Amino acid sequence: MNRAESLPQTQPGVVWRSRLPGSSSLRGWLLPLTLLAVLESVVRIGWIPAYLMPAPSELAITLWELADGPLWTHILASTLRVLAGFAIGASLALILGSLVGLSRRLEAYLDPTFQALRAVPGLAWVPLLLIWLGIDESSKVTLIAIGSFFPVYLNLVAGVRNVDRKLVEVGELCKLSRLATIRRIFVPAAQPYLFTGLRAGLSMAWLCVVAAELLAATEGIGYLLTDGREVSRPDLVLVAIATLAVMGKLSDSLLKALETRALIWRDNYGGDKP
Template identity: 55%
Template sequence: MAATEQTLALKTRDSHARSPGERTLRKRPRDAVRLWRYAGYALPVVFLAVIEALVRASVLPMHLVPAPSTIAQTLWDLGGTRVARHIGASVARVYAGFALGSALALLIGAAMGLSRRVDALLDPAFQALRAIPSLAWVPILLLWMGIDEAPKITLIAIGAFFPVQLSVVAGIHGVDRKLIEFGELNRLTPRAMFTRILLPASMPQIFTGLRTGLSLAWMFMVAAELIAATRGLGYLLSDGRETGRPDLVFGAILLLALLGKLSDGTFKLIETRVLSWRDARHVSGDAP
């Protein structure tokens, strides 16, 4: 009991011994990062304001680069209900395709990461399929699945599959050998080795692949909605191109950018909470 009281007294004395300047220096790096983060959020707003000014001053042609206020007015004229329908259709397709593609990628990637034979069997085919552009899949999926929702979701799943599969394989192959030897010394079963060592150690890499797959899912969604779609942000892009309305095209692009940022930010928050156990380096202050 006396030792505990003595320890508490030493901690209290040390905290009082610190000068206000030292406490201020501890806070400055975090405050500096916060200022840079606020500047990062303000940068797109400043960019849009500059575009608005250049268009109003006739430096940029309005028929090629519409003013942000014109884009906002176009989206307003479409109506909240109509815009919400397009956004809802695209979001549903993206998350359905992403869930399907990432689930398959996690299973197949884990099998390839754990088995050299499976990796040697599937890797050449996946390398070839990964090089096929998204639009090249469109006629094939139309022939196989028709023009309903199935080909759209399948195309998005293809886009999400490969980065997640690559990250799972790379994450498992990149686990420190010392950790594996530690598990072998403790005579862990293959299942325990996977759940206690391989999976936790590869989770940071897997989350990176999941975030990349989600970004590609949004990109493939635009190609997917070229398949006889009557609703969605990809349809708005196509409609704006065919009718010669750059304001509609840029409006759809801005909505895609906003939705992509929101989805990635949400996934990043999930990653931070799931991987809170990591002893990782955080950049602070003016450090490079």
Template identity: 45%
Template sequence: MSAVETTAAPASDGGPRLIPAPRFVVGLILPILLAVGWEAAVRFGLATGRLMPPPSRVFATLWELAASGELARHIAATSLRVAVGFGLGVVAGTLAGAVAGYSTLVRRLIDPTLQGLRSIPSIAWVPLFILWLGIFEESKVALIAVGVFFPVYLGVMGAILSVDRKIVEVGRVFRLTGPALVRRILLPAILPAYVLALRSGLGLGWMFVVAAEFMGASEGLGYLLVDGQQLGKPDQIVAAILCFAVLGKITDGLVAAGSAPFLRWQDNFRRED
């Protein structure tokens, strides 16, 4: 166990005892070091901090936005868009991936088209969605759903195709019905890959919301980015980027924590340094 992951605590025999520090503490070491280093570089005149503001200016901007209530409003607008788009993308991606993975005919029919559509950049969908759905919330949510759909679809289809045929044959030997085979064999087998697909889709959802909020949004973290770029406020731009990073990490952690109880049966290799 490394020294950075341990703290000293009194043991029963009077000597020091090392206990593991929380994982998030270790994860904060690198960003804190980078922030302190850049702050010191600006304070000592090694950098101007004009285009890349120091953390003190960024946190001052965040404080001003929070005190005025703007930050909460922008975070709520962006989070709602991501939540709705994520839900729609997950449902569509799961259904399409499950059908394509289970049926060879369906896979040969729809997979080439979906693979081609997957290569289209997110910003290329913007004019079409504005034309179809207008400039309001529907087009923004649709764009986010598209971003979430493809990793979920690929994850589910690939997980089903990678299920060991021998396991399925064992289920058939025990005369499991179709629903029972899915519930007791297929679902546990694809669940780890499905969780990874959800996390990948969620990450793309946060990326696509930026492009979505470029479509004439009047609120949201993407709006803060555009506003900061137009008014020459690099501290506001970095503050919005920091909010995206924090929100993305929190939501990813929620998905991982929510799925952990369903993956306790796994006996994977884990190296403890």
């Protein structure tokens, strides 16, 4: 048999993909770029009125104009509010979620109240917070903290409760102290759930900051949405929505990179190869 014939044959597509570093990440651009091209075409043809849905090229002009003006001020204001509210909400969720997850007695006292409060929509808190705290930053940060608390709390409690009982029994056999058991068994086992909750809580924080800024703010992305509505400029509204999408994606990507780095020890199924 010819030696060349005995070698395994490689599919051309595999070789082509291997020569394109980062090609899998580029696939994420395919859908939005296609949608933008289709939207540009239908608006230019006249199937959609331009005063209702501006063409993406017009939105790019609006974005360029805002970038020379107040856009960065709005982004900075919303980002600072999100970071402050998320830090407070996630910290409280980390403490209370750990205590409830480790103690059935505390769960009996606290969890029913938390589950009832979780069912209250975020907008329902706005009037009460405005009465209690006024229209300054404290009411906005409090609303964001409330919204980001529950995803982190629920996922952390689930992570603690899903720790393998055999691991806890091994810790008892090794005569580990309570603190050592938490540090060496519960913390690593619950980390995947924690990061899932943190990413969900961060997403909820961006939703809540828009709700807060829509009602009482003089700067922020939510204020930009309100301004576009009041002056009947859909291009401003769409630019604000796109800015929210980009900021949410960037913050989630940073948290996902931290998750990947912190959980590098895991040997789990990562999905089929692209």
